[in-house]
Amino acid sequence: MSLQQIYDVEARIISVSNVRGKVYKMAIDAPEIAGTAKPMQFVNVALGDSTDPLLRRPFSLSGIYPDRGIIEITWAVVGRGTEIMAGWQAGQSVKVLGPLGNGLDIANLCLDHGLILVAGGTGLAPLFPPASQALARKAEVNVFYGARSADDLLDTGDLVTGCRLHLATEDGSTGFEGLVTDLLEAHLGVQGTGDNGKPTVISCGPKPMLKQVKHICNRHGFPLLVSLEERMACGYGVCQGCAVPSAGRKSGYYRVCTDGPVFWADDIDLGECTR
Ligand SMILES: Cc1cc2nc3c(=O)[nH]c(=O)nc-3n(C[C@H](O)[C@H](O)[C@H](O)COP(=O)(O)OP(=O)(O)OC[C@H]3O[C@@H](n4cnc5c(N)ncnc54)[C@H](O)[C@@H]3O)c2cc1C
Numbered sequence: 521m522s523l524q525q526i527y528d529v530e531a532r533i534i535s536v537s538n539v540r541g542k543v544y545k546m547a548i549d550a551p552e553i554a555g556t557a558k559p560m561q562f563v564n565v566a567l568g569d570s571t572d573p574l575l576r577r578p579f580s581l582s583g584i585y586p587d588r589g590i591i592e593i594t595w596a597v598v599g600r601g602t603e604i605m606a607g608w609q610a611g612q613s614v615k616v617l618g619p620l621g622n623g624l625d626i627a628n629l630c631l632d633h634g635l636i637l638v639a640g641g642t643g644l645a646p647l648f649p650p651a652s653q654a655l656a657r658k659a660e661v662n663v664f665y666g667a668r669s670a671d672d673l674l675d676t677g678d679l680v681t682g683c684r685l686h687l688a689t690e691d692g693s694t695g696f697e698g699l700v701t702d703l704l705e706a707h708l709g710v711q712g713t714g715d716n717g718k719p720t721v722i723s724c725g726p727k728p729m730l731k732q733v734k735h736i737c738n739r740h741g742f743p744l745l746v747s748l749e750e751r752m753a754c755g756y757g758v759c760q761g762c763a764v765p766s767a768g769r770k771s772g773y774y775r776v777c778t779d780g781p782v783f784w785a786d787d788i789d790l791g792e793c794t795r
Pocket residue numbers: 562573577578579580581593594595596597598599600601602603642645646748749750751752781795
């Protein structure tokens with residue numbers, strides 16, 4: 521495995537926009553990162569020059585545009601750091617460390633029977649780049665996307681035209697009323713999976729959702745990749761703060777920031793993860 525260079529750059533913010541409710545999107549001029557990042561990698565964003573809040577915050581790349589040297593992140597305000605970021609303006613500079621994590625080599629995935637993406641809340645953010653790369657490979661891409669309510673949904677307009685979108689909200693304000701995993705089960709029940717081959721599934725979102733997706737995929741025999749969003753400190757393998765227990769053949773722990781965030785679901789013990 522070749523080591524990938526990590527860049528620590530002072531980058532210019534190109535735009536910050538409020539997608540809806542507490543969800544924001546930011547485009548950053550960072551050619552070094554945009555030129556080398558893979559789908560589902562992430563960056564660590566510094567919140568300012570002061571030591572409070574001290575730690576950088578990790579965000580998946582929701583857009584990677586090597587030709588223009590631009591990366592995009594999309595986030596929900598959940599605490600102090602993300603609130604500070606929501607107040608940032610175009611033209612400001614921001615310290616960004618990346619690309620971090622293993623990311624996904626879409627060329628290594630079998631897409632002969634299509635790709636199913638299952639996301640909850642901001643878990644859709646890292647799935648935009650793989651969706652567009654899979655469509656470029658002429659794969660059928662079904663996206664199952666859920667959130668508590670319409671206000672918590674990311675901008676699904678960012679999904680490349682050609683993806684089949686299946687929306688669910690817990691309060692029924694948009695799409696199917698209920699959990700996205702119920703919608704996925706209903707869809708698979710109607711479509712059947714008997715002679716259609718096994719699509720590859722990639723999922724990102726809250727841990728209970730990932731567990732349920734794993735359960736569904738195990739039942740149907742679908743290969744499943746999950747992207748984990750553990751709390752992190754360093755983001756590059758030094759502090760051990762992001763360890764998750766392994767499952768299957770390997771014993772011990774994985775570091776989500778370097779071994780992940782993308783894992784085959786069978787390699788991870790989702791039952792014992794902290795989130
Ligand atoms: C690899 C990775 C990729 C991520 N990608 C995205 C993304 O694309 N968009 C996005 O909105 N968020 C993403 N996150 C989560 C994001 O990093 C946190 O929401 C953010 O750090 C919270 O910072 P804060 O200062 O606002 O909240 P804090 O004040 O630190 O915490 C506020 C609340 O959020 C919870 N929280 C904080 N960090 C996390 C976390 N990592 N996971 C779960 N709960 C957390 C805390 O327990 C607390 O309840 C990602 C996390 C990781 C590890």
